[in-house]
Amino acid sequence: MLFGIAVVPIISFVGAAMDYTRANTARSSMQAALDSTALMLGKDLTDGTISTSQITEKAQAYFTALYHNSDAKNVTISATYTANSGNGSTILVKGAGNVNTDFMRIVGFPTLDFGTNSTSAWGNVRMRVALALDVTGSMQNDGKMPAMQTAAKELVDQLSKLAKNPGDIYISIVPFAKDVNLGTSYKDETWIDWDVWTDQNPTWGTCSQAGKTTKSSCLSAGKVWTPDKTKWTGCVTDRTQDYDTKNTAPSSTNAPTMVVAEEYVTKKWDGTINEQYCKSSNSPYMPPIMPLSYNWNALKDLIGNLQPTGNTNQGIGMAWAWLTLGVGVPPFNAPAKDTANYTYKDAIILLSDGLNTQNRFTSNTSQIDARQKILCENAKAAEIAVYTVQVNTGGDAESTVLKQCASDANKFYHIKEAGQTASVFKSIGQSLAKLRVAK
Template structure:
């Protein structure tokens, strides 16, 4: 806008110059010279204001990030209240990019602690822009200022880590990289909890099935109809079930409907999946419900092994289940004094290959898209990661399921998984920044 405005002004001035130069009356040239001064003054003022506005925008961006990082440091105990101002200035100096326009910016940080309303950090920046044109008119400088506030304490977070445990995860170091990344994410999120319950994390390993735990063989929400039919006259005790379930009946497979006794469609069909047998060398680990036992969460991640075919939908469905109150995962009730951010992080290294009904990707993907629509409509934020170290096409369903293009990640080398999870952790822990 500044460039086009200058061009227009120069054209207008040029026309008047040509017209006045052709005039015979000398006083017109004098009048023009006098009139030209304010025109040039307006043009110069536009340039100075534009440069100052750009510097303020850069200041605002740096202040937003500064407020966020200081609040994270303070909430995690990395710094004390006496270090806030020094830390804020250091963060801002490292982030601010418009140092030519504003060579010196003073930063003030104000911390307000509250147990009832949430804590806040307000960071204010002030600087002086030296004008290039307006000084002729008596304005040698312009004051430039901005502020940003980061609030925390009233937002609690619940995150389901839905992790691909299929056989292909054994290739190219993908399983080990995922385990390292997932454990690092636990370590990244756990310091955000000032009290127990501020942050919860669940672990959902998946292949074609998920393992809900063999100890649940007597729960009403497990449907043994198909399991019994497969044994016929050799029907065995349900306590010999190895703990795996397949997708629920359609359309319950795309929802988080709480199961009810007597309604088989809402229940979870048992399957004697060989990889759920604890005697298997590639034992599919059971789901771990929401927990803030950080060591146990990381131990469950360490125990995962690659096995079986890919059914992202069942993993995603159970990730959502772990975030839901009531059976079967019984997430803790939410305190009405807080707001909650619920999220699912889904990582898979390949395309869908098998679910309860289908063995082709497009039909499985269609069910998964419905599930993702329903989860996002319920205010679940979904992050998706495709670890594609081979020649698979980019997954359209993982892109579709992500809550925005910035929440889909394509990994082409296993060791990139750690940095991707770190980025997701930063996004998850990002506190509300208000101006």
């Protein structure tokens, strides 16, 4: 008798546990589907694929494709969008349903209800992207230069769509060959080192003693040589080691950190200057670096003005790309970050078509690569996301240093046709868009 009396609640408890397990499984599956739905909606809104009026429809489509629990009945979902009010935009996706019970219906519970929700937040992540673009002489071959220009302009358009407010996205552009062009507006800054430049051009200046017309004769007489800075065209070379691998602010009080002026030239047989690569009246011409900007048209105009010239020094492109991201770091003094309201993610995209051939110190490729590897490791340690692209139309070996520079294997792209550049940059843009989704 006792067993007969006890067996009913025992069976009821076991049955209830089974019903609850089925309901919990349905809920867990719904949570996973809602999480994916919310993230995909956030990405779609971030990159402009959908508008806010399409959220509910798109949420239903994503969820339906993801949720396949056969026990769940009467499933409903809703999606609520909240615009950016300083701390990011959000989408709240809620789901609900029930499970028909097998055992609990005996005690008056024919169904078990369940529900859950997921939130996707974005827009509180601001992004700063530096493009280090190879403009060396070999870029004139196989359509590489126009392909890069088209791809880079399309990337600017792609990233600009991620910005809902001014300052959400900044982009800088660093054209590089052996040197980069800083622009002549900085000629009177105290953090520029003129020693290399005056050694290259020993008559471009004046001596504190009359009759001394060269730097060497002036210094030998114990006098002061003053460079004629008006002749400088804006070229700078690698900073003194180890500051060639860091983004330390240049300062006249710490000489090795200073920016080293150079006259990047080709010369005629008699030693006179043939071409000055940073001189705007010359063709080919390497334009000055454009600091972080959200003037999308100006960025694309600069890209359109790039011309192939000179030897390859990927390290200087990478170094100056990092310097453009430095908050308060001369010469560009990137805008301050509002870390109270936003999260910031910085990235560098380094594109080159060849192997390193020359920097300030050497023409030995392995030595240049070694400096670049240190530089890239330092940038990654500073939480810079590094994407590298090798445009290899000439049968070169895969660039070990570019592969090492990338933040991970998925951020290194080895392409063998110029026409692939556009798809690679689009892929990078999509990767950057994902970084804008916070959760």
